[in-house]
Amino acid sequence: MIKKENNRPLSPHLQIYKPQITSILSIFHRISGIFLSLGLFVMFGFIAFLALGKNYYVIWQCFSNSIIGEAFFMGWIFALFFHMLNGIRHLFWDYGIGLSLNVSKWTGIMVCILTLVLSILIGFDFLGLLT
Amino acid sequence: MISPLGHWKLQRFSAILLLFITIWLVFSIVCMKDNTYSEIVMWMKSPINGIILVAFFILSFLHASLGLQVIIEDYIANSVIRNRLIFIIKIFSWILSLLSIFFIFMIVF
Numbered sequence: 001m002i003k004k005e006n007n008r009p010l011s012p013h014l015q016i017y018k019p020q021i022t023s024i025l026s027i028f029h030r031i032s033g034i035f036l037s038l039g040l041f042v043m044f045g046f047i048a049f050l051a052l053g054k055n056y057y058v059i060w061q062c063f064s065n066s067i068i069g070e071a072f073f074m075g076w077i078f079a080l081f082f083h084m085l086n087g088i089r090h091l092f093w094d095y096g097i098g099l100s101l102n103v104s105k106w107t108g109i110m111v112c113i114l115t116l117v118l119s120i121l122i123g124f125d126f127l128g129l130l131t
Numbered sequence: 132m133i134s135p136l137g138h139w140k141l142q143r144f145s146a147i148l149l150l151f152i153t154i155w156l157v158f159s160i161v162c163m164k165d166n167t168y169s170e171i172v173m174w175m176k177s178p179i180n181g182i183i184l185v186a187f188f189i190l191s192f193l194h195a196s197l198g199l200q201v202i203i204e205d206y207i208a209n210s211v212i213r214n215r216l217i218f219i220i221k222i223f224s225w226i227l228s229l230l231s232i233f234f235i236f237m238i239v240f
Binding site for chain 2: 010011013030033034036037040041043044047048050051054057077080084087088090091094122125126128
């Protein structure tokens with residue numbers, strides 16, 4: 001019984017695919033999801049330092065004002081917008097909308113463009129690079 | 132134990148809610164970039180902000196653990212390691228989401 005279970009096929013691993021916009025975005029949906037889980041852990045850290053009081057909140061500010069903190073924020077906002085926009089695409093697919101090759105290719109390109117525009121605008125605005 | 136269909140539905144349900152909550156969150160973060168400690172605490176004490184923030188943490192930890200579970204199921208072949216990892220992620224997300232609610236209550240009250 002155990003042996004049988006261990007022989008069950010898994011998803012095809014990434015090296016097998018010929019890169020296409022649809023497969024690349026699908027892979028990045030997962031990678032951005034993993035990164036956002038890490039981001040959620042950092043946000044948990046923010047809430048924790050905030051709850052511990054003013055003296056501990058300084059530790060958080062040291063992180064958020066550093067280059068590492070700002071780079072992390074840019075990565076987070078980029079992953080967030082990508083995961084959100086591509087997630088909307090996934091939700092439409094669940095209703096059977098936009099599944100054809102042509103439409104999924106174009107919505108994929110739209111997701112890429114919108115992600116870049118939104119994350120650059122909001123990320124730069126947050127870092128004070130726009131004003 | 133959640134059924135596979137329940138898992139699928141919960142993932143979509145949390146995704147739709149998080150879509151709106153996250154837009155609100157990003158907007159709030161950008162608006163509050165220069166706020167001081169007491170200004171952030173004041174913001175959190177407003178009931179609407181506090182409730183949505185609690186919802187954000189509960190739904191995010193749920194959505195994240197459901198998503199990570201699917202990735203682990205797809206890429207970890209060894210069933211013992213796979214089940215252990217899923218178990219660890221579930222426990223971890225439960226503890227962190229309960230702790231985050233506790234911290235928000237600590238800040239608000």
